[in-house]
Structures are given as structure tokens and as C-alpha cells.
Amino acid sequence: MSLLAIEDLEVGFATRSGRVAALKGVSLAVEAGETLGLVGESGSGKSVTAFSVMRLLDRSATISGGRIVYAGQDITRLGRADLRALRGAAMTMVFQNPRAALNPIRTVGLQIADALRAHIDMSAAQARAEALGLLAAVQIRDPEARLDAYPHELSGGMCQRVMIAMAMSCAPKLLIADEPTTGLDVTTQKTVMDLLAGLTRSRGMAMMLITHDLGLAAEYCDRVAVMEQGRIVETASPATLFSDPRHAYTRRLVAASPTRTSTVASLTADPALPAGVVAFPQVRRESAQAALLTVEGLVKRFGSGEPAVKGVSFNIRAGESLGLVGESGSGKSTISRMVCRLLDQSEGSILFDGEDIGAIPTGKFHQSPLRKAIQIVFQDPGDSLNPRFSAFDSIADPLRKLLGLGKGRELKDRVAATADQVGLPLDLLDRFPHQLSGGQKARVGIARAISVAPRLLVLDEPTAALDVSVQAVVLQLLDRLRREQGMAYLFVSHDLNVIRMMCDETIVMQNGSIVERGPSQRIFDAPAEAYTRQLVAAIPHFDPHRARQPADMPASRSQPL
Amino acid sequence: MKPRALGLIARRTGRRFLSSVPALVGVVVFTFILMRVLPGDPAVFFASGPNAGKAEIEAIRSQMGLDKPMAEQLFYYVRDIGTGNLGRSLTTGQTVSKDLASRLPASLELTFVALALALTLAIPLGVLAALRPGSLVDHGVRLLCTLGVCVPTFVSGLLLIYCFYYWLGIAPDPTGRLDVFTTEPPRITGFLLIDALAAGDWEAWSAAARQLVLPAATMALFVLAPLARITRASMLAVLGSDYIRTAEGLGLSRPRIIIGYALRNGLLPVLTIAGIVFSTMLGANVLVEKVFSWPGVAAYALDALLSSDYAPVQGFVLLMATIFVIVNLTIDVLYGIADPRIGME
Numbered sequence: 001m002s003l004l005a006i007e008d009l010e011v012g013f014a015t016r017s018g019r020v021a022a023l024k025g026v027s028l029a030v031e032a033g034e035t036l037g038l039v040g041e042s043g044s045g046k047s048v049t050a051f052s053v054m055r056l057l058d059r060s061a062t063i064s065g066g067r068i069v070y071a072g073q074d075i076t077r078l079g080r081a082d083l084r085a086l087r088g089a090a091m092t093m094v095f096q097n098p099r100a101a102l103n104p105i106r107t108v109g110l111q112i113a114d115a116l117r118a119h120i121d122m123s124a125a126q127a128r129a130e131a132l133g134l135l136a137a138v139q140i141r142d143p144e145a146r147l148d149a150y151p152h153e154l155s156g157g158m159c160q161r162v163m164i165a166m167a168m169s170c171a172p173k174l175l176i177a178d179e180p181t182t183g184l185d186v187t188t189q190k191t192v193m194d195l196l197a198g199l200t201r202s203r204g205m206a207m208m209l210i211t212h213d214l215g216l217a218a219e220y221c222d223r224v225a226v227m228e229q230g231r232i233v234e235t236a237s238p239a240t241l242f243s244d245p246r247h248a249y250t251r252r253l254v255a256a257s258p259t260r261t262s263t264v265a266s267l268t269a270d271p272a273l274p275a276g277v278v279a280f281p282q283v284r285r286e287s288a289q290a291a292l293l294t295v296e297g298l299v300k301r302f303g304s305g306e307p308a309v310k311g312v313s314f315n316i317r318a319g320e321s322l323g324l325v326g327e328s329g330s331g332k333s334t335i336s337r338m339v340c341r342l343l344d345q346s347e348g349s350i351l352f353d354g355e356d357i358g359a360i361p362t363g364k365f366h367q368s369p370l371r372k373a374i375q376i377v378f379q380d381p382g383d384s385l386n387p388r389f390s391a392f393d394s395i396a397d398p399l400r401k402l403l404g405l406g407k408g409r410e411l412k413d414r415v416a417a418t419a420d421q422v423g424l425p426l427d428l429l430d431r432f433p434h435q436l437s438g439g440q441k442a443r444v445g446i447a448r449a450i451s452v453a454p455r456l457l458v459l460d461e462p463t464a465a466l467d468v469s470v471q472a473v474v475l476q477l478l479d480r481l482r483r484e485q486g487m488a489y490l491f492v493s494h495d496l497n498v499i500r501m502m503c504d505e506t507i508v509m510q511n512g513s514i515v516e517r518g519p520s521q522r523i524f525d526a527p528a529e530a531y532t533r534q535l536v537a538a539i540p541h542f543d544p545h546r547a548r549q550p551a552d553m554p555a556s557r558s559q560p561l
Numbered sequence: 562m563k564p565r566a567l568g569l570i571a572r573r574t575g576r577r578f579l580s581s582v583p584a585l586v587g588v589v590v591f592t593f594i595l596m597r598v599l600p601g602d603p604a605v606f607f608a609s610g611p612n613a614g615k616a617e618i619e620a621i622r623s624q625m626g627l628d629k630p631m632a633e634q635l636f637y638y639v640r641d642i643g644t645g646n647l648g649r650s651l652t653t654g655q656t657v658s659k660d661l662a663s664r665l666p667a668s669l670e671l672t673f674v675a676l677a678l679a680l681t682l683a684i685p686l687g688v689l690a691a692l693r694p695g696s697l698v699d700h701g702v703r704l705l706c707t708l709g710v711c712v713p714t715f716v717s718g719l720l721l722i723y724c725f726y727y728w729l730g731i732a733p734d735p736t737g738r739l740d741v742f743t744t745e746p747p748r749i750t751g752f753l754l755i756d757a758l759a760a761g762d763w764e765a766w767s768a769a770a771r772q773l774v775l776p777a778a779t780m781a782l783f784v785l786a787p788l789a790r791i792t793r794a795s796m797l798a799v800l801g802s803d804y805i806r807t808a809e810g811l812g813l814s815r816p817r818i819i820i821g822y823a824l825r826n827g828l829l830p831v832l833t834i835a836g837i838v839f840s841t842m843l844g845a846n847v848l849v850e851k852v853f854s855w856p857g858v859a860a861y862a863l864d865a866l867l868s869s870d871y872a873p874v875q876g877f878v879l880l881m882a883t884i885f886v887i888v889n890l891t892i893d894v895l896y897g898i899a900d901p902r903i904g905m906e
Contacts, residue, residue: 054810056806084812084815085812087810100802101803101804101806102804104900105899105902106825114811114821115811118813119812167811169811170812
């Protein structure tokens with residue numbers, strides 16, 4: 001018998017426009033000691049499935065059919081007291097956004113003690129000693145001092161370790177991890193995931209890992225279930241799933257996930273085609289061309305502490321694409337903002353086409369004729385659009401302000417032409433941001449930036465908020481635009497795979513300084529610096545030939561019955 | 562609480578206090594000018610009678626210094642405040658500082674008791690409403706709050722008197738802080754409840770408490786709405802937050818989640834509002850003081866204003882401004898202790 005068996009689960013949400021089905025008959029089983037991956041894009045129902053098992057669903061959600069059987073009991077029929085006895089003691093959950101998941105005004109030591117004392121009868125002193133042991137088990141440095149720390153005094157990765165310590169405290173049999181590393185840096189992601197995998201293995205716990213990242217699922221799971229629109233479309237071992245996906249949706253998802261070898265073109269191509277058939281035409285640029293953007297000794301200080309950017313120099317030639325990668329706090333976004341003249345630098349010069357734009361204060365730059373030559377695409381396509389502007393207004397805004405186009409025919413034609421370039425259907429132009437999908441909003445953001453035909457486009461994590469299939473399309477669009485318009489790109493991202501596909505040259509940043517720079521492919525294949533090697537090694541990937549074979553699994557792990 | 566955090570709070574408090582000094586100076590100047598601009602001539606008012614001659618009025622005016630230019634009057638006023646002299650009330654004949662000192666405890670005691678009463682009612686009501694939004698309890702609380710804020714205090718005060726004094730006969734005479742048969746305990750703080758306790762005089766304590774109930778209830782009813790509503794809103798937000806879900810996911814008991822996790826976080830905004838409510842009550846309880854013949858500062862200031870008696874009004878406004886600053890500082894310090902994130906700024 002499985003540890004957890006979900007049978008034909010149906011869950012619906014009551015909304016203003018009636019009932020919406022989130023899960024339409026989900027069935028899956030988790031065996032004792034097994035790690036099951038649940039992958040899918042946003043809205044596919046993976047989190048709803050997890051919250052149903054914990055019975056932590058939102059007030060507006062109801063389980064309308066099916067059963068969830070845990071160790072012989074149907075969870076959907078349990079009362080509050082029985083549920084409380086189960087939660088934390090038998091099954092537990094690790095959440096996304098670890099900092100928000102911890103009580104902000106209670107020390108982490110007390111919170112772990114609360115979790116312990118909810119199920120085990122012990123004194124406060126005993127609980128504190130036990131909490132210390134748990135913090136040591138999740139490998140927090142200096143656990144004694146961390147006991148009395150508040151969540152805001154810890155990094156995101158440390159908060160997630162605390163969360164894991166709480167989840168482990170009463171030795172449950174099932175751990176549900178809901179996107180446990182989303183929002184964490186790639187190296188932190190690796191340590192947190194290794195920790196989770198190690199702890200569940202050594203304690204014989206089963207884990208249900210929910211993630212949108214196929215690479216992560218492939219690396220850490222024994223079996224992977226793929227969800228689409230409230231249904232499970234395919235379940236298989238990672239090796240089979242990624243080398244031989246059966247369902248059309250799985251095929252699309254596998255293709256869209258950037259890997260070590262994928263190219264922009266292969267992201268939506270049929271994976272059945274042998275690689276190389278869709279060979280990607282490389283951009284040819286005249287090497288003798290003078291630099292379009294030259295940044296010299298750029299420094300940015302916020303307050304009195306260490307500078308956020310410490311003397312960075314680089315240049316970009318016309319039509320070239322330069323990638324800027326690094327973890328949070330490395331200074332990559334700060335650089336992009338200074339180059340766009342949204343932020344004044346503390347020291348250093350920024351030359352654009354021979355003109356010293358660094359000397360123009362950011363407050364005055366909008367009057368400069370060069371404003372339209374440098375444009376930016378922001379990270380969150382939803383938040384960076386004015387909610388009261390229709391798509392048309394958003395795209396027309398820079399045309400009105402920078403080119404002085406009035407209400408006439410010319411403006412309409414120009415907006416329509418730009419929308420056409422980014423593949424935005426013209427009938428969507430009247431819509432407001434909340435009426436557009438994530439991918440459509442991303443297109444509006446890109447259209448707004450390119451409507452004035454800039455020569456340099458700064459892209460600040462343009463696809464970080466998008467699902468992989470949407471990301472694939474947006475990346476292809478950006479790549480095509482660059483070749484058609486001859487724009488230069490400064491592409492900021494934390495995703496090394498995306499940078500490798502999109503950029504000729506890459507700069508690796510750490511703590512405000514450049515660690516390494518060079519041709520993107522070389523940085524990936526043969527990183528020269530230790531930090532770059534660490535970054536590259538931390539990317540989870542699912543090379544079908546390198547995927548974990550059953551023989552690699554530790555012997556202590558119980559096999560599915 | 563770590564000593565480092567306490568030091569941070571102390572430094573922040575000092576900074577906040579210094580930054581409120583200009584506001585206090587502004588209040589002094591503004592009230593001074595306002596009093597001069599308002600119609601009414603104190604010299605005429607304090608002359609012997611309606612038939613007083615021009616010469617007599619002029620003499621009083623020059624004796625009061627009202628014939629001097631306004632800038633000079635302001636200079637003398639500010640210099641006197643600096644030396645702790647708030648002037649003399651022409652109606653009572655006492656110095657303003659003495660009048661205020663003797664009357665302030667009455668107002669403070671009433672306000673504290675009313676606020677405590679309001680909080681003990683509003684917080685559970687707000688929590689109950691937040692636990693079951695849209696339920697009968699929620700609507701009941703909303704109705705009570707709306708009534709409380711709609712009915713003016715002089716109406717609700719009179720209603721309470723009618724009910725409990727005239728009709729049921731269980732409340733004492735609604736006049737003053739003690740009934741005529743009780744001797745006042747020796748004055749230490751001016752707060753009757755505390756002084757009676759210090760003297761071990763239980764009879765005086767219960768008499769003073771009985772006098773307090775109706776006016777305090779009247780005021781509490783009026784401020785119930787903002788307190789209960791903010792409790793409800795902030796509890797709703799907290800109950801929907803990630804860390805409450807975490808606590809539920811770990812199987813913590815229901816009381817522990819609601820009181821230990823949700824309420825402690827949910828009370829933070831209530832603390833801020835309570836500070837504002839306290840200051841408002843202290844300044845605005847003049848109607849209650851009038852209805853219940855309460856010898857407080859607000860009633861004193863109103864009487865002075867009606868008789869064009871400048872000094873008490875100016876003293877009262879300055880006192881209120883100072884109390885406002887002190888209350889806000891206290892709230893700041895409490896907030897710093899209750900929320901460890903504040904010390905980081």
C-alpha cells in the first residue's frame with residue numbers, strides 16, 4: 001500500500017464568475033521513502049494538489065470529489081482535531097518564499113520549539129535544546145546564535161533551512177516541498193536541495209517536490225508527474241520522461257526548458273528532430289566596428305557601506321549582445337539601471353556612441369536625444385505596465401513623449417507596426433494589463449521599448465516571471481528582433497542557460513565586481529574562475545544520458561512496492 | 562530583547578523627540594495668533610460691567626499688555642513659557658499651570674479607563690469578526706461600531722444616565738469624580754483610583770470607580786469603531802499570511818495560532834491607532850466632561866475660550882500638543898519592542 005494515494009481528486013474554487021475547477025480528477029501515489037516530482041506551469045494545479053493533501057486550501061476552495069488516503073485514512077473526511085494531529089507529525093510542508101513563511105516577530109528558536117511542542121510533550125528548555133540540534137542538522141552556521149535570531153536577520157536560504165528544520169522536527173513520514181527554492185540563487189538552490197534530499201533519504205521520509213523547473217525535478221526525483229490544467233498527463237522516471245516524453249504537453253515542456261545544449265530555435269522545435277537540423281544562424285558582426293557603449297570604472301555606492309558596484313568596465317558593439325549574470329546582490333541590475341540612466345553612478349563614465357551620457361544627470365536624461373536610443377525592458381511584465389494604460393497607450397507613450405507624435409494616423413500606424421513586430425494581435429491593443437496573459441504583457445513591454453527604434457536595449461531579467469513555454473517564445477522573439485533591427489542588447493539574467501543562448505559575450509559578476517568575461521559558449525564549456533565553475537555546476541539539468549540511473553540511488557531507499 | 566536593539570530604540574526616540582520641537586513651537590505661535598484674531602476683547606469682558614468707561618477698559622488693556630504690538634506680546638509669551646510660566650487665568654484667578662495640573666489627572670484618568678475599556682471590548686470583537694468574515698458575528702460587530710460612531714457622545718452619555726441612573730438606579734449621581742459623601746483620598750498622583758489604593762481606602766476607590774463607569778463607557782463606545790475595525794482588518798490580513806499557513810501546516814493548536822501567532826502580529830497596527838485614539842479622546846472629551854460635570858482640562862479650556870481668557874486656552878493647546886508628542890513617542894517605543902524589524906531601519 002502506498003504511503004499517500006490520491007484518487008480522482010477534484011477541487012474547485014468559488015469565484016465571482018462562478019465555480020472554477022482547479023483539479024479535474026488527479027490520481028497519484030507516493031510510496032514510503034520515495035521522492036516524487038510534480039511539475040507543470042503556473043495554474044496547472046500542482047500547488048492546489050499539495051495544499052489539498054495538507055488540507056490547507058484557501059477558504060474559497062472545496063474538495064468536490066475523490067479521496068486522499070494517507071496511511072489508510074481518508075484525509076478529505078478528517079475533522080479539525082484529527083487533521084491537527086496529522087499535520088507536522090505525519091506529514092509536513094516546506095513552502096515557497098521562506099521569509100514570509102516564518103512569523104516575523106518570533107525568534108526562529110521559539111518557532112521551532114512551537115513546532116516540536118505541538119506534538120511532543122516537552123519543557124521549554126528541552127525544546128530549545130532540541131531546536132539547537134535541528135538547526136545543526138540543517139547545517140546552519142553558528143546554530144547557537146541563530147536560535148535567537150528573527151527571520152529578517154537571516155538570508156532567504158537560511159530561512160528555508162529553518163523552515164526545513166521545523167518541518168523535520170516531529171519526524172514526519174511525508175514532506176511536501178512547494179517550490180522550495182524558487183527565488184533563491186542558483187548556488188543556494190543547490191545547497192538547499194542537497195540538504196532536503198540528504199535529510200529525507202537519511203530519515204527514510206517520502207518527499208513530494210513541486211516545481212516548475214524540470215531540471216530540478218530530474219535531478220532530485222525518483223519519479224516525475226507532469227500536470228497540465230488540473231490533470232496529470234504523464235508519470236515516469238526522469239530518464240524516460242525526458243528522453244522519451246509520451247504526451248504532447250510533456251514534449252513541449254521538455255523542449256522549452258533551456259538546457260546545456262539547447263538553442264533559441266530548439267526551444268519550440270519538435271524534439272524528435274535530430275539536433276543540428278535546426279542549426280541556428282549566428283549573428284555576424286564586423287569585428288572592426290567601434291564600441292556603441294563604453295563603460296569605464298563604474299562605481300555605485302548606496303549609503304556608507306560597501307559599494308554595490310566596484311569599478312566595472314566593459315563595452316558593447318553595435319548589434320552585439322552582452323550577457324550579465326550573477327546572483328542577487330552581485331550588482332547586475334544596478335549596472336543596467338545606470339546604463340539606462342535611471343540611476344546616477346557614483347564614479348566612472350558611460351560613453352554612448354562617443355557621447356558621455358554618464359555626465360547627464362538621470363533627472364535630465366529624458367530631454368536628451370539619446371533617450372530614445374537606449375530603452376529598457378523590465379523584469380515583471382505585469383508590474384512595469386501602467387494598470388490604467390491600454391496596450392495601445394503603453395506602446396504609444398514613448399512615441400508621444402520622445403518622438404512628439406500626436407493623435408494622428410502616424411501614431412496609430414507606428415503602434416500597429418510595433419505590435420506586429422512583437423507578434424501582438426492588433427485586437428488586443430484596446431486591452432488593459434489585467435486583461436492580458438503573462439506572455440502578452442511581456443510583448444507589450446518589449447513593444448514599448450522598441451517602438452522608438454533604440455540602438456541599445458537593456459533587458460533586466462525579461463523572462464524571470466514567465467513560464468518556460470512562454471519564456472521560449474519571448475526569447476525567440478527577442479532574438480529575431482535583434483537580428484532584424486540590428487539592436488545591441490545588454491541582457492541581465494540569473495539564468496545562465498538563457499544568457500548562453502541569447503548572448504555572444506558574457507560577463508560574470510560577484511559582489512559588484514567582474515569575475516570573468518568571455519564568449520558565452522567558452523564560459524560554459526570551460527569556465528576559468530572557481531566562482532563561474534560553481535555557478536555552472538549548480539544549474540540543475542536533465543541531460544537524458546546523464547540523468548540518474550536507478551543504480552545511482554542509495555541502497556537504503558525503499559523501492560516502490 | 563537585545564541591548565543593541567534597546568539602544569537603537571533609545572536613539573530613535575531621542576531623534577523623534579528633537580524633531581518634534583519645531584512642531585511644538587509652531588503650535589505655540591499658531592494658537593497665540595489664533596487667539597488674537599478671534600473676535601472678543603478680554604479687556605471689555607473683564608471690566609467691571611457693561612457700563613465700564615472707556616478709560617477703565619483702556620487701563621485694563623494696558624495692565625494686561627494688550628496695547629503692545631503683537632510681536633512684542635508674543636515675545637513676552639514665549640519668554641514666560643520658557644520659564645515655565647503659562648500665565649494666570651482671569652476666570653479662576655489661579656496660575657494656568659496650577660489649574661491644568663489639578664485638572665489634568667481627572668481627564669487622564671477618564672481617558673485611560675475609557676481607552677482600556679474600549680480596547681478590551683474592541684480587540685475580542687475585531688478578532689471574532691475576522692475569524693468568521695461575513696458571518697452574523699461580523700455583521701453584529703459592524704452594527705455596534707456604526708451605532709457607536711454615529712451617536713454623539715452627549716446623546717449616548719445622556720442615554721446611559723437615563724438608563725442606569727434615572728431608570729435602573731444602579732449608577733451614582735452623574736456629577737464629578739466622587740459623590741458628596743466620600744472624602745477624597747490624600748492627593749499623591751491626582752488619579753483617584755491610584756491615590757485611594759495607596760491610602761488603602763477601599764470605599765473611596767469603589768466610589769471613584771463607580772463615578773467613572775458611565776463617562777468612560779460613553780467615551781469607549783465612541784472610539785470602539787476605529788479600534789474594532791482596524792483589529793478586524795489587520796487580523797484578516799495576518800490570518801491570510803504565509804506564516805499562519807505554516808503554523809497550521811505544522812499542526813500548532815488553534816489558540817496558539819490565533820493568539821500567539823496571529824494576534825501578536827495583528828495588534829501592531831492597532832497600537833498605532835490606539836495612540837491616535839488616545840490623543841483624540843483627551844482633546845475631544847469636552848462633551849463628556851460637560852455632561853458628567855467632570856472637572857477635566859477640556860471643560861476648563863472651553864469655559865476659558867467662551868470668556869476670551871487667553872492664557873488657559875493657550876496653555877491647554879500647548880499641553881495637548883505636548884501630550885500628543887509624548888503619546889506618539891511612547892507608541893514608537895512600544896512598537897520598537899513589539900516588532901523586532903523596526904530596529905533595523
